[in-house]
Amino acid sequence: MMHIVLAESEIELVPDKIKNHPAIKSENELLDATLHHSAMKNIEDAYRRGRPDIIHFFLNNVMESVLNKKGMLSTYIHTRNDELIHIKPETRIIKNYNRFKGLFSKLLMEKAVPENTPLMWVENKSMEEFLSEMPHKKIFFSRRGKRIRIHELGDIMNEDVVIVIGGFPYGYFSESYVSMADEIVSIGDEALTAWIVAMEAIVAYENVLKF
């Protein structure tokens, strides 16, 4: 089984501090840097926050992957506010971006969707807590990691493996949990998006399993 987690993802409801800014249409919406750029000037880490698009691309890759369809992938989204979103493998991710954002704002407010038999639910959990509960090999992908060739990526994967990818557009993992990695690897000379790194890891693992 592969466990894949998008860590410190930049998905959150509009922070209280800027709820009254004219760029914010509703206080129940997700922060989105494309729309709320002017409102975000005075919040901390503004350069990297408000990126639900990264989560959207990531989920539309990992949940549609052959590995997930074979039931061998579990997927988690960890957020900057230490929420851990669990997503059942059979969940169909909404393709339309605006509707996707609507559903995820509901999820962050109500902590589970759909209400009765949830496909996605939110737990308050830090990366340290999550990783300490995972008894498997943990591989982090980071530009600061050891450079490894893509065709050799399968060689470092165990049958049970945890893949950690950053859900932020700039910067690095927090120091608080990066020491929990068994390996930190880099697969590109340039910066790669989270959803491409995810597919490289998933396809490497599919090859290990002789799919």
Added chain:
Amino acid sequence: MMHIVLAESEIELVPDKIKNHPAIKSENELLDATLHHSAMKNIEDAYRRGRPDIIHFFLNNVMESVLNKKGMLSTYIHTRNDELIHIKPETRIIKNYNRFKGLFSKLLMEKAVPENTPLMWVENKSMEEFLSEMPHKKIFFSRRGKRIRIHELGDIMNEDVVIVIGGFPYGYFSESYVSMADEIVSIGDEALTAWIVAMEAIVAYENVLKF
């Protein structure tokens, strides 16, 4: 070099026939099944048309791939109206879906963007014409193809290879060019999205090249 083409993609301007329907806000917008469902009832092939989201996911995968960043991928979008969109490898695909649609409607109208030194341009060309100009091995991905294992996908790829993937949500390639395939393969037991198939082909080829 890998040449990848999304064939018969369901991207088009709003057809004349339905331009006056109240669901259509502007006659210069792309047809989008999510927004224009009610207007599309009386057009041919309505069940599969109006899917710019497929092109958006596809391009945000292939253009962000390691293979493309290494300059070893050329990418084409062929449309249901026999337009062939050429995309320079250095093109940055817009992440925001609404802005992406705005740019692509401009591209289909003006035939090139940006105006002076285009990164993307449109040529009138059918799949038959495109494939007949390509002297390389042509591999089509289709559920009707020969079932092949993912870890053996690299074995059938030559150093120069053309990958053909359907850009439509349902159905099969037109009979007019499917006979031009050197191989038609299937990699999944269930239907896979175009952007997942693209990543499987790209990563397999990266492995052949010992990336």
